[in-house]
Amino acid sequence: MYRIKFFLPLLLISRSLLAQDKPVTDSLWAMPEVQLQTVEVQSFQQQGLKKDYKKTPDLQQPVDKLLSGIKGVQMIRRGNFAWEPTIRGLSGGQINTTIDGMYVFGACTDKMDPVSSYIEPANLQTIQVGYGPGAAQHGTGIGGGFDFRLMKAMPDTAFYIKGLAGAGWETNGAATKIMGAVQAGNHNWAIGANGVFRKSGNYRMGGGKQVDFSQYTKWNGGLNATHRLGNHHQLSVAYLQDEGYDIGYPALTMDVAYAKAKIGSLSHTYSCGHHRLFRWESKVYYNFVDHAMDDTRRPSDQVPMHMDMPGDSRTAGFFTKALYRLNDKSVFTLLVNGYQNRLHAEMTMYPDQGAEMFMLTIPDAQRNMIGLQLSNQYDLFPFWNMEVGIRMDYVVSGIYTELGRQTLSGMHSGTTDRKQAVLNVFLQHNWRLAPNWELYAGLAKAGRAPTLQELYGFYLYNRMDAFDYLGNSALKQEQSWNVTIGTAYKREKWEVGLNGFSYFFRDYIAGARRADYSVMTIGALGVKQYTNLSGATLYGIELEAGYRPFKGLRVATTQAYTYGRDHEGAALPLISPLRSSYSMAYAYRGFRAEFSMQYQADQHHVSTEKYGERPSVGFTVLNATVGKSFTAGKHKIDLNVSMENIADVRYYEHLDIMKVYRPGRNLILHGTYNF
Amino acid sequence: MKNYFFPVWVLLVLAGASACSHKPGDDPLPATDRHEIGSALSADQYRVTLYADSSKLFTGFNKLYIKIEDEQSSPVSDIELSLLPEMDMGMHRHGCPVNPPEYRNTSSLFEAAAVFTMPSVDGDWRIHVLLNDDTVSFPVEVHDFETKVVGSFSGLDGEKYVLSLCRPAHWNVGLNDITFTLHRQEGPFAYPEVLDAIIEMTPEMPSMGHGSPNNVHPVSIGNGYYKGVVNFTMTGDWRMHLKVSRNGTVVLEDAALDILF
Numbered sequence: 001m002y003r004i005k006f007f008l009p010l011l012l013i014s015r016s017l018l019a020q021d022k023p024v025t026d027s028l029w030a031m032p033e034v035q036l037q038t039v040e041v042q043s044f045q046q047q048g049l050k051k052d053y054k055k056t057p058d059l060q061q062p063v064d065k066l067l068s069g070i071k072g073v074q075m076i077r078r079g080n081f082a083w084e085p086t087i088r089g090l091s092g093g094q095i096n097t098t099i100d101g102m103y104v105f106g107a108c109t110d111k112m113d114p115v116s117s118y119i120e121p122a123n124l125q126t127i128q129v130g131y132g133p134g135a136a137q138h139g140t141g142i143g144g145g146f147d148f149r150l151m152k153a154m155p156d157t158a159f160y161i162k163g164l165a166g167a168g169w170e171t172n173g174a175a176t177k178i179m180g181a182v183q184a185g186n187h188n189w190a191i192g193a194n195g196v197f198r199k200s201g202n203y204r205m206g207g208g209k210q211v212d213f214s215q216y217t218k219w220n221g222g223l224n225a226t227h228r229l230g231n232h233h234q235l236s237v238a239y240l241q242d243e244g245y246d247i248g249y250p251a252l253t254m255d256v257a258y259a260k261a262k263i264g265s266l267s268h269t270y271s272c273g274h275h276r277l278f279r280w281e282s283k284v285y286y287n288f289v290d291h292a293m294d295d296t297r298r299p300s301d302q303v304p305m306h307m308d309m310p311g312d313s314r315t316a317g318f319f320t321k322a323l324y325r326l327n328d329k330s331v332f333t334l335l336v337n338g339y340q341n342r343l344h345a346e347m348t349m350y351p352d353q354g355a356e357m358f359m360l361t362i363p364d365a366q367r368n369m370i371g372l373q374l375s376n377q378y379d380l381f382p383f384w385n386m387e388v389g390i391r392m393d394y395v396v397s398g399i400y401t402e403l404g405r406q407t408l409s410g411m412h413s414g415t416t417d418r419k420q421a422v423l424n425v426f427l428q429h430n431w432r433l434a435p436n437w438e439l440y441a442g443l444a445k446a447g448r449a450p451t452l453q454e455l456y457g458f459y460l461y462n463r464m465d466a467f468d469y470l471g472n473s474a475l476k477q478e479q480s481w482n483v484t485i486g487t488a489y490k491r492e493k494w495e496v497g498l499n500g501f502s503y504f505f506r507d508y509i510a511g512a513r514r515a516d517y518s519v520m521t522i523g524a525l526g527v528k529q530y531t532n533l534s535g536a537t538l539y540g541i542e543l544e545a546g547y548r549p550f551k552g553l554r555v556a557t558t559q560a561y562t563y564g565r566d567h568e569g570a571a572l573p574l575i576s577p578l579r580s581s582y583s584m585a586y587a588y589r590g591f592r593a594e595f596s597m598q599y600q601a602d603q604h605h606v607s608t609e610k611y612g613e614r615p616s617v618g619f620t621v622l623n624a625t626v627g628k629s630f631t632a633g634k635h636k637i638d639l640n641v642s643m644e645n646i647a648d649v650r651y652y653e654h655l656d657i658m659k660v661y662r663p664g665r666n667l668i669l670h671g672t673y674n675f
Numbered sequence: 676m677k678n679y680f681f682p683v684w685v686l687l688v689l690a691g692a693s694a695c696s697h698k699p700g701d702d703p704l705p706a707t708d709r710h711e712i713g714s715a716l717s718a719d720q721y722r723v724t725l726y727a728d729s730s731k732l733f734t735g736f737n738k739l740y741i742k743i744e745d746e747q748s749s750p751v752s753d754i755e756l757s758l759l760p761e762m763d764m765g766m767h768r769h770g771c772p773v774n775p776p777e778y779r780n781t782s783s784l785f786e787a788a789a790v791f792t793m794p795s796v797d798g799d800w801r802i803h804v805l806l807n808d809d810t811v812s813f814p815v816e817v818h819d820f821e822t823k824v825v826g827s828f829s830g831l832d833g834e835k836y837v838l839s840l841c842r843p844a845h846w847n848v849g850l851n852d853i854t855f856t857l858h859r860q861e862g863p864f865a866y867p868e869v870l871d872a873i874i875e876m877t878p879e880m881p882s883m884g885h886g887s888p889n890n891v892h893p894v895s896i897g898n899g900y901y902k903g904v905v906n907f908t909m910t911g912d913w914r915m916h917l918k919v920s921r922n923g924t925v926v927l928e929d930a931a932l933d934i935l936f
Contacts (some may be wrong), residue, residue, distance in 0.1 A: 077827030307884070349884035349911070355935050359848070382693065409849035410889050410906030459734065518886040 076426040079249040082117035090143030093451035107291035107313040118261040123222040133424035153183035153192030172666035195221040205661035206650030213248030251658040257294035282320040311345030338370035364404035365452040419445035465612020508536035570607035577603035619651035640670040713813035735824035750783040764798035772858035772866035794819035824934035830926035835860040846936040868899030
């Protein structure tokens, strides 16, 4: 596994260019390296053949910032906490988010708790990113997704104990953080524990004005143990708990009293490097997410009526994944997985006069999914390899309580139960035209079942367009053809990569106005119901280049542009304009420094009338980091000083809901001790 | 008030005594479903027992059940029966809309309904049961229901209308059948049913200002009843705005009745 020797946050390297002598499949499925120093981002450039490794030695980077540094990933921001990731303009049900292959679903009806908000870098080892259906995915999906691989202590040849402790402080918002992790093991067993606590007050935007309701407090802890049974078998248990309290969402009308997740699993792994069946992992899991919104801290003029809005999500599931090497050239992957997810969300309203009102906003919706996926990676020739795969999901959705059925009786005629078979097929080719020049092309037929919110949501208020959204149990599955083509070229001192992609949607799911329905939320502009648009199209181009004039210095840039429109030519919402980043990084003997610039253009390609999105103004933001690692034996101290938004620019990104300004100048100190 | 309570008390005791004289199993009534309001003997020695769906009577629509038994305690069906509620306010008296008693073989009871237009506050209600040429009277207390489920409205056509909501045992979130009664007030004791009205129903939550979709306007199903479907998206206070038209012209612009559940 390639490791970057100098500090370059999220440096992009084409794996197959660097490891030409090894068959691609060999290291692709290798066991993750056990380490505490870094979080690794594996970005599956198309269907898993070409992997990009990016690492950050700063373990204290929050997941939101790690994600937003990944190519093609943009974050929808509703506050200073729990950003929602999008991949190339796709989000929500269009992407799969799993933790160690486990499905977890956020409990909030207002998307305040994306799954990534329940993970901290302290318990994270790898973020795998995929850009379409592929072997890296655990379900059908159009836009790929994320798998957050948790850090696990692994048995080793001899007894070991290692750990870390860290603390961080930020001037903006007076944010503090403490974290710690410890792992111990010997030949037959290993245990690990990790925890983090972080807290922030209200931050200040560029120019110094305070952003009210941007505070948060949270802790996260993980425990795991692994026992080796013989040479090839391992049993593991893992438990993760994450609890956030008093979390402000300045872009929304309510904050969060608490957001809690409890995630547990039991897994068995068989691995035998030289056998044909060289890896086989099976897992059963359960998770519970409990979430409650809170409006009691808002000034009374912002709260026309006090409401309690709790919600919860329960998921039980399993998967079993086997890798079979037919010969040196061909590896098959078989994945069978399934889950049951139950979502409940309710709202109690307390008017100044009159009786309190109660309603279900997600009327006890349930989804059972079972899926079968088979893929093959095949080296046709030394210079030409391919991946081909098929995935079939059977998705059964319905309502599990009588009250839920009654609630929907006034909206949906007939049965609300849905059974849908969803097919994904993917094919990717990779050609090495020259030892340092690679070309790849991928084609996928993707589909996804509508989410439970899209099927059964009951007056879910969307702050972006100020509409109440109703589910539609008659929705068809959303489908698309994904096409990608790209190339990468590398010389000793420089490299460049360019790729283009498009998604051609059919039955694109979006809200359509129901003029005959009256709003439920006070102040809402109207009611929309999810419907299938006949089509939509998404195009994009991504460019990255790096130059290394001498050892230790690297200058790099990435450029990304995405364009989306629906069947009527209206701009799709939540699509970033042109984004550029430029960085110059230097590393020498444990010292590192980086200066970077983020640029985003204006976005005028919006449909205010149809999707409620307003144009946004571009920005340029400057950041700098210096760090030094001191090593003495197995002890290592890592100090990091960063300044974000050096020029104290007042800015927001296009995907920021309600255009709430982002933090102004912020000095960040991180110190970590490893042993 | 006091002089009014006394006879009810006596009647209830009498009713209890008469019930005790029955052998178990003789009574065709499922005891839990209906509540006895009163029981008395007519001059012809018929025992007249009045029941309702709950132990209390409320303003608005109340279903009433009348059991007539002969001296052998056998149910009587072939008898001329009518119902006349009367409000005595001292200075004047008036009645209220009634659905006349009809005998049901299934329950061996006469089923009727009365739409009490006011509670027993400014006067006393009595229910007169007229059988053959005899009259049995039951003083009753009509409690003010917690929401406005009945109203007397002056129509734009100069008529006076009584509109009431038939309350079901319980409301559900989502779709509910909903029934109203509509009567015209001709005189203090004359409330003919209105059969030809067109009603437009618009539910609203007054504390939030919103309505609900997919309601079905009530239509006349005979005997002054109008039946439709209402969609409650949540629990709480609901106001039914009813616009009533007759012969192509609007007679009530906004007659509102309230539901709380």
